[in-house]
Amino acid sequence: MVCMSTVSKENYLKAIFNYNVNIGESATTKKIAEELSVSNAAITDMAKKLSEEGLISYEKYKGMELTTEGEKIALNVVRRHRLWELFLVKVLGLNWNEVHEEAEKLEHQTSEFLIDRIDEFLGYPEFDPHGHPIPSKNGTLPKTPKIIPLYEAEKGSTYEFVRVNDRDSELINYLMKVGLLLNTEMFIEDKLKFDESTMVTYNGKTISLSKKIAESIYVKLLKK
């Protein structure tokens, strides 16, 4: 057999995909190892296999990049992940910080038939509950507006909160606590030098967000 896709392989491909998309560079052994919580040796091992199967291009000491074939699989895994996340929020009413872990498991056990039904049921949505774009059935990503970390937002401008890292459940928990939901309009009151915090106003409320938080949430410019 030319070799099947497995849960493990899907996770490797997805991790490489996310790295490529977020960082825009060839994925390194170390980073993928951290992402997947396995040893560096495991990555080198799998890199050889995926390379032989034509799913990534890999040269020793030079990092990994998805081939067209590999990207196709990765996009499919991401599609299943994000559709499940949205489905769990929309249909079962889970909170947006409760869905990532569930989707992480369901994404590997969902037939194309089923995920297409979920897609259809949701009305072919373009973004998941954290603002991540959902690949369509044929592997295309919706156009995403230019977004920046809130940390880079300019004082006096107005932004829309459009994305947050889905892996940090605690962060999302905090955002829920302070009523900062996706698509909220935020005005940048001030940026403090001394602790690098950002002061924002939304829904008539003004709060100060730490550097770490401001780096983790992403916004789209609305009004300069």
Added chain:
Amino acid sequence: MVCMSTVSKENYLKAIFNYNVNIGESATTKKIAEELSVSNAAITDMAKKLSEEGLISYEKYKGMELTTEGEKIALNVVRRHRLWELFLVKVLGLNWNEVHEEAEKLEHQTSEFLIDRIDEFLGYPEFDPHGHPIPSKNGTLPKTPKIIPLYEAEKGSTYEFVRVNDRDSELINYLMKVGLLLNTEMFIEDKLKFDESTMVTYNGKTISLSKKIAESIYVKLLKK
């Protein structure tokens, strides 16, 4: 570590459970091997492990039986399986012959939190789309009325179609084609000796069902 539950172990326990429930006897190596499509040797192997973990009682050459602990896990797997089946039918509109395979995978990747939300969403249902009882969160099965294979039904009596094997997608497909749905009221017109078929009337339509079909669908007596 005392040893985790795995997908494989869950499937072994579920198979033994189903055997015990359906046949009412200690599960044999051969039967479970067939059910799971693995070799007899694999069963013996796993029987030792499950026995050591206290999930089944097993004596060489004497078959396998679930312990209380093992049954608890099996009931939980069955609960997840049947809730998923019903959910897919009720919410996503899948046909009752399209859900078994999906549930077979999802049942192993669903947190207790998630399955409880599904249970709640469905209103704590008692039966799945094929008429199988759904174990409650605490592991109790709903009371099931006395049911018999249609093949044993008596001429001149009226029955309700209450259960069908969920594994035979082709059979269910046929039932859909002839409009024989769960909970349909059926009158036994005749039982033919020469081909052992059963003639039934439901919804004003009369058809003849082969021995094999009449053995595979289950009914509850309504009117003698």
Added chain:
DNA sequence: ATCGCAACTTAAGCAAGCTTAACTTTTTTG
């Protein structure tokens, strides 16, 4: 009662996906 066959178990081995430890290459830095 015992023979023969079906059922069952044991033994040896394999593939996947990991690990740790030792070694090599690349990158950083004084």
Added chain:
DNA sequence: CAAAAAAGTTAAGCTTGCTTAAGTTGCGAT
């Protein structure tokens, strides 16, 4: 630019869940 540190690779070995092949047990038919 050379030495040290970091990153990456290789080698050996482990666990899980299987396989096939060989050997053992139990049971129904004679």
